[in-house]
Amino acid sequence: ILGGICPLIGTSTNLVVHGMILEAGFEGFSMFELGKVGIFIAIAGIIYIFLFSKRLLPDARPDTAVPDEEVEEGEKLHRVEAVLGARFPGINKKLKDFNFQRHYGAEVKEIKTRNGQRFVSNLEDVVLHEGDTLVVMADDTFIPTWGESSVFVLLTNGNEPDTTGxxxxxxxxxxxxxxxxxxxxxxxxxxxxxxxxxxxxxxxxxxxxxxxxxxxxxxxxxxxxxxISWDILITIACAFAISKAMVNSGVADSVAKFIIGLSDDYGPHVLLAMLFIITNLFTELITNNAAAALAFPLALSIASQLGVSPTPFFVVICMAASASFSTPIGYQTNLIVQGIGNYKFTDFVRIGLPLNIITFLISIILIPLIWNF
CATH class of the missing domain: 1.10.287 (Helix Hairpins)
Structure with missing residues (x-):
């Protein structure tokens, strides 16, 4: 996440905001323009993680999954961790109601839920949700068959062959x-x-x-x-629609007037901070792209009513929408890491909230200095 906020192509969030800026008739971001502030956030974030991650995160939890050595000889099965995607057909079904082995030719040995729970017994009664991690025993055909599918985000043990010269x-x-x-x-x-x-x-x-x-x-x-990442393209298209609907319906102007009314005496700097907080709350509770789509028309209306340049508000949306550190559900990367590290929801809050605050402070201080109102 820290690396992705620096270049324009580092995250789909930047591309969504960039696309909406062009759609609104403004000049978009250059390739590394966001890096003017993103690099400082990345450096501060890396230092913070280096100094405090061992204090704020738990020691490695024991891995109770069945190791490869326990597989019968001749089967050539190995362990694969697969994070369930939004298109997995067994979402919100119990494992016993969805024959995983028949569909994918692999046997489920362990389930790690996105809430941090682990199940190694009575798996048939566990309800599957998006973001859950399944530890399965699969043969060599599983990865090539499903590795590029949107059904899973696969986490392997490195046994997949390298077919690229x-x-x-x-x-x-x-x-x-x-x-x-x-x-x-x-x-x-x-x-x-x-x-x-x-x-x-x-x-x-x-x-x-x-x-x-x-x-x-x-x-x-x-x-x-x-x-082609069809999900990203559809998200960008929907973002345009949401932004246009908020502008045409007057919702954006009404919310912008309300926000401006709360801080009449403090100028655009406070409004910048409020927009960051609103966008960041959105991104932690829903997704980063949806947060950017909802916040963009607010930024446009605030800048228009104040008569200032909208560019600082656009940049703060990119930083705030990407800064999804405090929950595992706001960013797909967090779901992947949660499965690998056996983290709980509270682990993300413990280490992520200070990182959100660091991103907030650096953004609010530097953005107005780099991009004038």
């Missing part, structure tokens, strides 16, 4: 670097003056990179659409 890996890395450098240079004023008829933005270089990857067979010709 060394040259292809280096070439893919080179393309990534060229894409980022190209998008960064393309946003410079000098480049825009040199090529006034061509919009050398991120979309341009992503498109070029994708064509090169397809042309050089870096991914199979029949799987072009498999690598």
């Amino acid at each position: 060394k040259k292809k890996r280096w070439f893919a890395l080179l393309l990534l670097v060229l894409m980022i450098v190209g998008a960064t240079v393309g946003e410079l004023p000098v480049t825009k003056e040199m090529f006034p008829d061509i919009k050398l933005d991120m979309f341009f270089f992503v498109s070029i990179t994708t064509i090169i990857m397809a042309w050089t067979n870096l991914f199979p010709a029949r799987k072009y659409t498999k690598y």
